[in-house]
Amino acid sequence: MESIMLIFVSGGVRSGKSSVAENLAIQCLSPRGRLLYVACGQRTDKEMDKRIFYHHQRRLQSGYQWITVEQFLDIGTVPVKQNDTILIDCVTTLLAGEFFREDKPSYKAKERIVEGIIDLAQKAGTVVVVSNELSHEIPFPGLTADYMKTLGLIHQQLVEKSDTAILVEHGISVVKKGKILCAE
Numbered sequence: 001m002e003s004i005m006l007i008f009v010s011g012g013v014r015s016g017k018s019s020v021a022e023n024l025a026i027q028c029l030s031p032r033g034r035l036l037y038v039a040c041g042q043r044t045d046k047e048m049d050k051r052i053f054y055h056h057q058r059r060l061q062s063g064y065q066w067i068t069v070e071q072f073l074d075i076g077t078v079p080v081k082q083n084d085t086i087l088i089d090c091v092t093t094l095l096a097g098e099f100f101r102e103d104k105p106s107y108k109a110k111e112r113i114v115e116g117i118i119d120l121a122q123k124a125g126t127v128v129v130v131s132n133e134l135s136h137e138i139p140f141p142g143l144t145a146d147y148m149k150t151l152g153l154i155h156q157q158l159v160e161k162s163d164t165a166i167l168v169e170h171g172i173s174v175v176k177k178g179k180i181l182c183a184e
Helices: 017-028 046-060 091-099 106-123 143-161
Strands: 005-011 035-039 066-070 085-089 126-132 164-169 172-177
Touching: 005 017, 005 106, 005 143, 017 035, 017 046, 017 085, 017 126, 017 164, 035 046, 046 066, 085 106, 091 106, 091 126, 091 143, 106 126, 106 143, 126 143
Parallel strands: 005 126, 005 164, 035 066, 035 085, 085 126
Antiparallel strands: 164 172
16 A cells, blocks of 8 residues: 555635645645545535635646546545545535534534545545635634644644645745655
8 A cells, every 4th residue: 555645725715725635736746646626615615615716727738637526514424445535625615614604513524524634544645735824814703713623733734644735835845844745
């Protein structure tokens, strides 16, 4: 079995984190594996449709064959193979889905996400996880504060388990933990 790698990429809105994560996934692709893009955002409005279209076009232009899996809940159930490289985009929208679902308690959202991602990392070759950095945002009371706190706790646990953690600011990657082992 090849070594397992978990890479965490975060940054602010429109920081370039998804592009960085896509390039990392391509660089980490095993010759015997597939390249999976796990889309966690749901189509909710025209703005989201534009973001989905933009991300899809960028993957088409990459020259690589991406398999897109739409997974808004239960991230650990994505069907993967041993040598797959998985890009999960993004934890922020995944948490929103888990946080507001009606069939399972929201206080277990953090565990479902972290355990699901770790489970995927144990099954696949490489997992690249994208999330928004909200720690610099103005705190809001109530439900928004709970959401932001939960996202921060998820980030801490994922970074602790990650081989590499990268913060993207203005399109520039800053490695905060580890190093990029699969880069060319």
